[in-house]
Amino acid sequence: MEDPQDQGQRRLTPTEKITQYAQMLSAQQHTLRERLYAPDAEKDLRTFSGPEAASWIGIPESTLRQMDLDGETPFVQRQANGRRAFSLENINAIRHILAEKRPREALKFMPRRQPGEKAKILAVSNFKGGSAKTTTSIHLAHFLALKGLRVLAVDLDPQASLSALFNCQPEFDVGQNETLWAAIRYDDERVPLKQVIRKTYFDGLDLIPANLELQEFEHSTPTAIVSGQARGENIFYKRIANVLTEVEDNYDVIIFDTPPQLGYLTLAALFAASGLFITVNSAMIDIASMNQFLLMLSDIKGVIEDSGGEMNLDYLRFIITRYRDTDAPQQLCSSFLRNLFGEDVLTNAAIETTAIQNAGLQKKSIYEVRAGDIGRDTLKRALESINGVNEEIYDLVKQSWGRAT
Numbered sequence: 035m036e037d038p039q040d041q042g043q044r045r046l047t048p049t050e051k052i053t054q055y056a057q058m059l060s061a062q063q064h065t066l067r068e069r070l071y072a073p074d075a076e077k078d079l080r081t082f083s084g085p086e087a088a089s090w091i092g093i094p095e096s097t098l099r100q101m102d103l104d105g106e107t108p109f110v111q112r113q114a115n116g117r118r119a120f121s122l123e124n125i126n127a128i129r130h131i132l133a134e135k136r137p138r139e140a141l142k143f144m145p146r147r148q149p150g151e152k153a154k155i156l157a158v159s160n161f162k163g164g165s166a167k168t169t170t171s172i173h174l175a176h177f178l179a180l181k182g183l184r185v186l187a188v189d190l191d192p193q194a195s196l197s198a199l200f201n202c203q204p205e206f207d208v209g210q211n212e213t214l215w216a217a218i219r220y221d222d223e224r225v226p227l228k229q230v231i232r233k234t235y236f237d238g239l240d241l242i243p244a245n246l247e248l249q250e251f252e253h254s255t256p257t258a259i260v261s262g263q264a265r266g267e268n269i270f271y272k273r274i275a276n277v278l279t280e281v282e283d284n285y286d287v288i289i290f291d292t293p294p295q296l297g298y299l300t301l302a303a304l305f306a307a308s309g310l311f312i313t314v315n316s317a318m319i320d321i322a323s324m325n326q327f328l329l330m331l332s333d334i335k336g337v338i339e340d341s342g343g344e345m346n347l348d349y350l351r352f353i354i355t356r357y358r359d360t361d362a363p364q365q366l367c368s369s370f371l372r373n374l375f376g377e378d379v380l381t382n383a384a385i386e387t388t389a390i391q392n393a394g395l396q397k398k399s400i401y402e403v404r405a406g407d408i409g410r411d412t413l414k415r416a417l418e419s420i421n422g423v424n425e426e427i428y429d430l431v432k433q434s435w436g437r438a439t
């Protein structure tokens with residue numbers, strides 16, 4: 035039988051297959067996306083039921099029904115079965131109405147940053163691959179946007195997994211000079227940060243996508259240091275913090291999903307961050323790897339301080355990810371971490387669940403899927419755990435704004 039990878043008469047060499055396989059995979063993923071999101075291959079956010087909308091807004095469902103009866107929410111579409119289907123835009127519009135009607139509770143309905151409060155920059159990091167950095171980032175970004183905050187998600191990983199969850203395929207949808215690299219590069223082709231920010235299908239959530247060109251920062255930084263382009267305020271670790279000031283006013287929270295390496299780009303993100311979240315699987319080998327990450331970070335912190343800079347974190351938290359609470363070794367590792375780091379380990383762990391795996395297959399978070407897609411009980415349990423993690427992070431954000439939680 036003919037090898038499908040044969041081209042004409044000649045078999046491809048393994049080296050030639052690298053390019054061939056890359057092209058085949060790109061084309062397949064493109065086709066898959068068109069099938070998933072036909073007819074225009076655009077991704078949409080699902081609508082939410084009355085109880086779901088009420089819960090995100092933080093009101094009883096009866097209040098929502100009364101608003102409907104009073105004719106305050108004619109913009110919400112009614113489905114064939116007579117039930118209302120709330121889009122996130124609708125939910126945010128209702129938040130506005132409520133904040134105006136009840137000024138004393140305005141902050142509860144419109145939790146956005148107030149004058150004088152600073153945008154919070156959160157980095158999700160660890161150099162251990164597969165520790166759920168991207169999964170944690172996307173769920174946090176979706177959760178905060180559903181709470182009514184203005185969120186910017188920044189994909190710092192050349193693998194572009196976070197971008198993929200926004201249906202953004204790096205080699206098709208992200209052109210040259212369209213990642214964060216474009217705004218922090220050292221040469222004349224640098225562009226304003228605004229230019230690389232994209233609106234997404236998620237109301238209130240913007241994205242800076244990634245592709246392989248982000249790797250350029252790792253290559254060009256040593257050259258820039260030698261040539262003197264990266265001195266003083268231009269030093270590599272300040273480059274992300276500096277450009278963020280151009281857009282910070284437009285957001286409440288900025289989230290960095292970092293790559294599984296501690297390169298110049300990750301460092302620049304950690305330097306800009308006010309909160310660092312280290313994701314760790316509850317296994318000894320992962321904890322040992324995290325130890326190396328912390329040691330490296332501690333060394334680099336020293337180097338930054340020697341050059342006159344200072345990392346300024348409001349908080350550092352560990353998030354136990356992919357946790358199986360029935361697994362004895364995992365329980366042991368989790369207790370070990372909690373004994374060592376106390377309240378710096380989030381109380382809630384992100385449980386290992388098929389809900390996240392199945393949602394991931396559709397390039398979705400568990401906030402986007404419906405119970406029918408993956409099973410009501412599985413989704414409920416997954417939401418309890420992931421909401422728990424996200425609520426704790428949201429509390430930290432609110433505390434740093436000086437608000438009661």
Ligand SMILES: Nc1ncnc2c1ncn2[C@@H]1O[C@H](COP(=O)(O)OP(=O)(O)OP(=O)(O)O)[C@@H](O)[C@H]1O
Nearest residue numbers: 163164165166167168169294356385386387390394
């Ligand atoms: N709570 C969970 N339950 C089940 N699967 C999970 C969970 N969290 C993450 N995963 C799966 O684990 C895999 C790795 O997760 P993810 O891509 O988030 O890790 P990462 O740290 O970003 O990886 P990388 O280091 O490559 O960037 C993914 O397939 C994801 O769907």
Ligand SMILES: [Mg+2]
Nearest residue numbers: 167168191195
């Ligand atoms: Mg990742």
